[in-house]
């Protein structure tokens with residue numbers, strides 16, 4: 001038998017992306033901004049959570065983070081140097097309406113809006129297209145005190161806030177994403193409690209699912225009214241669910257995980273209906289009576305773009321209870337499970353390469369998910385709004401930052417995006433997560449996702465080898481597998 005030795009990565013024929021394909025990088029407000037009290041900003045659920053002992057690794061908080069609030073001009077210059085075509089960032093809701101309550105939005109902070117307005121102007125001056133996310137997890141704490149996402153009023157206030165931001169920036173911003181990864185907000189925030197607000201209330205988590213979907217629909221309509229020419233997006237972290245075998249039991253485990261992570265968000269927002277099997281699976285937890293007549297039409301608001309965030313595959317199998325359960329689903333061990341009504345499902349830890357988060361690496365999942373949503377809604381434009389990896393970096397004595405594992409990860413996943421495009425999926429953009437090392441939620445600063453290294457003692461930024469690699473990809477408009 002002859003064996004063919006694998007060709008070294010980076011020596012294949014270049015895979016060219018279509019002209020106009022957008023290469024960008026993404027961040028989120030609480031993870032990079034710092035300056036948590038500037039301009040009268042009030043606490044978000046993440047400020048309170050991070051300041052609660054035991055919630056975040058190392059007791060880290062976003063108080064300073066990357067101090068992007070004060071250094072944004074330097075960061076925009078860095079993006080320009082790397083040749084980024086677009087920058088996806090989020091707006092911190094408590095900067096915009098610091099006095100919001102469940103019953104009223106309260107006054108709009110001119111200083112809060114001015115920060116984002118200046119950021120947008122700086123980006124445009126550098127030839128970088130801004131892409132705004134309205135909610136990346138930093139709910140004003142006052143709304144959480146009134147029930148948070150388990151309370152319908154939060155969705156109504158969100159829509160008002162979305163209209164304010166779109167009204168202020170819509171003359172210069174062409175893409176507004178309502179929510180980032182509502183699965184995490186609902187299930188990690190209200191079921192497993194590993195994310196803010198840290199609640200472990202299964203019924204509350206399912207109410208949060210619906211109110212997040214409603215917030216998307218109402219928010220999208222508000223953006224459309226305030227900025228009629230802007231495109232509207234929703235970003236989901238879809239799971240590429242892989243049953244271990246083709247047994248009936250493994251298939252059912254896959255159906256349930258797909259239902260909770262994918263269809264509970266895709267079906268209402270893309271099709272205006274909830275998946276009947278998931279409502280039935282969870283009937284012991286809630287009767288879903290918080291879905292009011294007419295809600296599903298509101299949830300299916302205007303939508304131009306679906307953002308897909310992808311990091312790792314989701315292998316599942318039926319759990320027989322004969323051995324300890326494996327829970328390697330990448331979402332951390334909380335006091336409770338985010339997987340409601342899945343007591344006989346487990347997430348096996350497969351062999352093979354992993355990132356510093358312990359997440360498995362399989363770029364095929366990205367192509368498969370893009371093809372799935374393209375088949376489901378061929379009219380929608382798709383974007384990869386996050387993809388990237390945490391790895392420990394090597395800082396050399398002469399100050400360079402070497403991250404060959406991240407280069408390999410990006411190369412393989414960019415090739416997967418190309419594969420999806422080549423098979424007809426309408427993917428228009430790819431955003432690497434993340435521009436900068438930053439506050440990685442419950443992991444604090446312990447996990448580094450940036451293509452730009454941040455020295456947390458000095459806040460000095462240093463592009464890693466992956467940033468230089470990505471700059472080459474952008475220049476060539478092609479990835480060499």
Ligand code: FCB
Nearest residue numbers: 028180181433440441449
């Ligand atoms: C996603 C989040 C993003 C970042 C990456 C690693 O779930 O949207 O903020 O934490 O994971």
